[in-house]
Amino acid sequence: MSAPGRVVVTGIGPVTPVGIGVDAFWESLIQGRSGVGKLEGFDTSGLSSRIAAQVHDFRVEEHLEPAVARRMERFAQLAVAAAQLAVADASLDLETSNRARIGCVVGTGIGGVAAFEAQVKVFAERGPSRVSPHLVALMIPNMAAGQVAMRLGITGPNECTVTACAASGHAIARAVDFLRAGRADVVLAGGAEAAVTPLTVAGFCATRALSTRNDDPEGASRPFDAGRDGFVIGEGATMLVLEREDHARARGARIYAEVAGYGLSADAHHETAPHPEGAGGAQAMRAALEDAALAPETVDYINAHGTSTSLGDIAETLAIRSEFGSHADRLAVSSTKSVTGHLLGAAGATEAAATVLALARGILPPTINLTDPDPACDLDYVPLIARKANVRVALTNSFGFGGQNASIVLVAHDG
Amino acid sequence: MSEIENVIRTLLTQEFKVEEGGIKPDATFEQLGLDSLDVVSFAMALEDRLQIEIPEKELDGVETYADALALLERKVGARA
Numbered sequence: 009m010s011a012p013g014r015v016v017v018t019g020i021g022p023v024t025p026v027g028i029g030v031d032a033f034w035e036s037l038i039q040g041r042s043g044v045g046k047l048e049g050f051d052t053s054g055l056s057s058r059i060a061a062q063v064h065d066f067r068v069e070e071h072l073e074p075a076v077a078r079r080m081e082r083f084a085q086l087a088v089a090a091a092q093l094a095v096a097d098a099s100l101d102l103e104t105s106n107r108a109r110i111g112c113v114v115g116t117g118i119g120g121v122a123a124f125e126a127q128v129k130v131f132a133e134r135g136p137s138r139v140s141p142h143l144v145a146l147m148i149p150n151m152a153a154g155q156v157a158m159r160l161g162i163t164g165p166n167e168c169t170v171t172a173c174a175a176s177g178h179a180i181a182r183a184v185d186f187l188r189a190g191r192a193d194v195v196l197a198g199g200a201e202a203a204v205t206p207l208t209v210a211g212f213c214a215t216r217a218l219s220t221r222n223d224d225p226e227g228a229s230r231p232f233d234a235g236r237d238g239f240v241i242g243e244g245a246t247m248l249v250l251e252r253e254d255h256a257r258a259r260g261a262r263i264y265a266e267v268a269g270y271g272l273s274a275d276a277h278h279e280t281a282p283h284p285e286g287a288g289g290a291q292a293m294r295a296a297l298e299d300a301a302l303a304p305e306t307v308d309y310i311n312a313h314g315t316s317t318s319l320g321d322i323a324e325t326l327a328i329r330s331e332f333g334s335h336a337d338r339l340a341v342s343s344t345k346s347v348t349g350h351l352l353g354a355a356g357a358t359e360a361a362a363t364v365l366a367l368a369r370g371i372l373p374p375t376i377n378l379t380d381p382d383p384a385c386d387l388d389y390v391p392l393i394a395r396k397a398n399v400r401v402a403l404t405n406s407f408g409f410g411g412q413n414a415s416i417v418l419v420a421h422d423g
Numbered sequence: 424m425s426e427i428e429n430v431i432r433t434l435l436t437q438e439f440k441v442e443e444g445g446i447k448p449d450a451t452f453e454q455l456g457l458d459s460l461d462v463v464s465f466a467m468a469l470e471d472r473l474q475i476e477i478p479e480k481e482l483d484g485v486e487t488y489a490d491a492l493a494l495l496e497r498k499v500g501a502r503a
Contacts, residue, residue, distance in 0.1 A: 074440035075456045138467065141460040 015187045016421060018261040019098025019249030020361045021090040021198070025061035025242055026348050029093055034365050037347055037373040038394040042226035044240050044349050050206050057218035059225040060204045061242030061349025072159075080146070080155055081120030086245035086354075087152035087200035088159050094196060095160065098249035098261060102160055111164035111192040112156045113182045114247070115175030115199040117353035117408070118208060119149030125207045152200045156247075164192040170353075173313070175199050176246070177356030177406030177414030181270040183250045193255040198247035198357035212241055215280055217317060229350070230377035231314035231343035232321050232385035239315040242349030246357040248364075265364045268302065268401075268417040271295025275411030282320050282407060286327025289313070292413040293331045293403055300417040304332045307339050308399040309372055311363040312389075313407045314343025315350050322384045324405065329387075340397065342390040346376040356406035360416055363404045367420040372397050427495050430472050431488070438468060448489040455488070469495060475502055 022029065025043030026036035036043070043061040052058040063086065068077045071089035080088065091112070095102065102110075123146035130138050145151060150168035157166050165186050169178035176199025183197035212218050219238040221228040229240045256263055273295060275288035282289070297304055312324055329336045344362045351358050366372050371394050378391040399420065406414045424432070435441040441455045452462050462485075466477045475498045485491055 078438075078440050140467075141463040145460070 013188050014253035015184050015250055015267045016253045016256050017248050017264045017267060017364050018251050018256050019094040019100060020264065020364065021092065021094030021097060021247045022358060022361050023063060023066060023086050023090045023093065024244040024246065024348055024351065024358055025063050028063070028065055030097055030365070033361070034369070037344055037362055038371055040347055040374050040376040040393065042229070042347055042376065043242070044225045044228055046225060047204065047209070049204065055209055056213045056220050057209065057238070057241070058222045059219065059228055059240055061240055061351070062204055063244050076159070081123050081151070082202035083116055083120060083200045083245070084152040084155045086202055086243070087114050087198070087247065088155050090198060090200065090245040090247040091156045091160065091196050094198070094247040094249045100194065100249060102162070106193070107162045107164070109164055109193040110162040111166060111183070111186050111195040112153050112162060113167045113169060113179040113195060113197045114153040114156060115169040115171065115179035115353050115356065116149045116152060116201055117170070117172045117175050118201065118203040120147035120151065121203050121208050122205045123147045125205055156196060162196070164195070171412040172408030172410055173350065173352050173355055174406040174408035174412045174414045175353035175356065177404070177416060178272070178412070180248070180250070180267065180357065180360055180416055181272060181414055184267055184270055187250060187252050194249060194251045196247050197250050198245065199354035200245035201351055201353040202243045203352060204241055204243050209241060217280070219316065227377050229316045229346050231312065231316040231346050231375055232325070232381055232389050233378045234380045234382045236316045236318065236321065236382070238317055239345065240349040242351045244351045244354045244358060246354055246361050248357060248360060263421045265367045266419045266421050268419045269296050269300030270417065271297070271299060271415045273413045275413065277411055280409050282323040283411070284323060286323035286325070286330065288411055288413045289324055289327035289405060289407055290331040292415040293327065293405065296403060296415040296417045300419070302401060302417065305335050306401045307332065307335070307403055308397065309363070309366060309402040310339060310341045311359045311366070311402065311404040312341050312343045313405040314345055314375070316345065320407070321382065324407070325385045325387055336387060339388070340372050340390050340395070341387045342373055342375045344373050346378070347373070356404070356414060359404045359406070360418065363402045363418050367399055367402055367418055370396060370398055372399065427473065427499055428492060430469070431492060431495065434465065434468055434472070439465065446488060448487065450488045451486050473499055475499060
């Protein structure tokens with residue numbers, strides 16, 4: 009059966025701290041190989057958190073010509089590389105496609121902050137006349153989506169979602185809207201972030217949100233564990249090729265999974281703290297399942313937002329309990345942030361990719377470092393090692409500072 | 424190659440990633456892959472490196488590598 013309103017995932021392009029490309033990314037997730045290490049690239053003395061999940065394997069010249077790459081901030085470079093990988097993974101031939109019917113939505117939490125920081129310094133030390141004419145084009149958050157369009161020559165709807173750590177969850181939701189409404193046949197959707205910079209890390213340190221387990225980087229991201237002490241800042245980009253099912257079938261595309269629905273909500277509670285009972289998260293999951301016309305009891309797996317913060321992990325656990333009732337004890341939950349670190353605006357798409365692969369390959373990626381569960385976190389979090397499981401219906405959650413929440417329903421596809 | 428020419432070539436190849444072989448006297452900025460914002464940025468970098476000032480109106484009509492070289496030689500000469 010192929011309904012024109014259905015949206016499917018046909019390509020995945022991860023550029024992450026644990027691997028570039030589907031196979032490297034997936035292998036790290038199921039092997040539980042952490043992408044967290046000592047923060048490199050600038051002097052970290054004076055920072056309480058000196059660890060990060062950085063994409064050390066990213067060599068921009070392998071993806072972009074130098075004259076093209078110089079026009080982009082790192083977050084846009086990562087997005088373009090991820091988009092190219094996703095298009096290749098989808099076997100989408102742009103030459104023969106109607107590029108006016110291909111859109112792009114790239115979420116980011118922060119945008120081109122490295123250029124911003126550098127030029128603030130120029131402004132302060134040398135005055136306004138020395139500020140780079142490229143500053144604005146480098147720093148604006150929507151430039152990643154713009155650069156993807158320029159690079160690939162795709163002229164369909166093009167947008168940016170900026171909802172902190174939920175940004176690429178919202179990007180997927182927006183893409184689904186475009187496809188359902190018939191505004192595009194294909195939408196490249198995902199997120200990009202490259203905010204491991206001195207000022208940004210200092211700002212997150214000041215919120216006390218980051219782990220200070222500096223002597224044990226690989227053990228620092230430990231969602232739901234009693235010893236957790238904050239998230240680990242990360243960078244990266246993941247783009248997905250989302251496509252109307254009829255379009256995917258017509259071109260004979262391999263289909264990974266269906267995006268069956270999404271739900272969005274606001275905590276309306278606090279700038280950075282989650283609602284203590286996870287009310288906003290529960291509302292987003294409920295809305296997502298309603299949109300997909302699926303009962304809570306059908307859900308087999310939830311890829312949690314699970315950042316490894318004390319408040320966030322408990323609130324999400326409570327949210328799952330309130331939405332799923334007794335079924336909460338029968339479904340599996342894991343946080344792949346334990347492996348990848350927290351990719352901020354790229355987290356939602358990276359975790360959607362992990363969830364899609366879990367459905368397609370029948371394996372649940374584990375929550376690593378979960379050796380001593382917090383008694384307040386009492387679900388089945390797939391601790392430490394991957395698990396074979398025949399999963400049909402999964403959710404992936406993304407919750408952002410500002411209290412903005414997105415939950416996406418992904419369903420296994422037989423084609 | 425003059426010192427000024429050396430400065431320009433280094434800037435074009437290192438900062439603007441222009442291929443060395445493409446830098447010819449009659450090559451326009453556009454042919455070198457520099458748009459109007461790049462030209463402003465290029466002028467700012469030259470101001471720093473050569474300790475000169477290039478008022479924006481003096482960039483009018485500077486369209487090729489040879490134009491830029493002539494302008495800079497005049498400027499640096501005036502400075503000396």
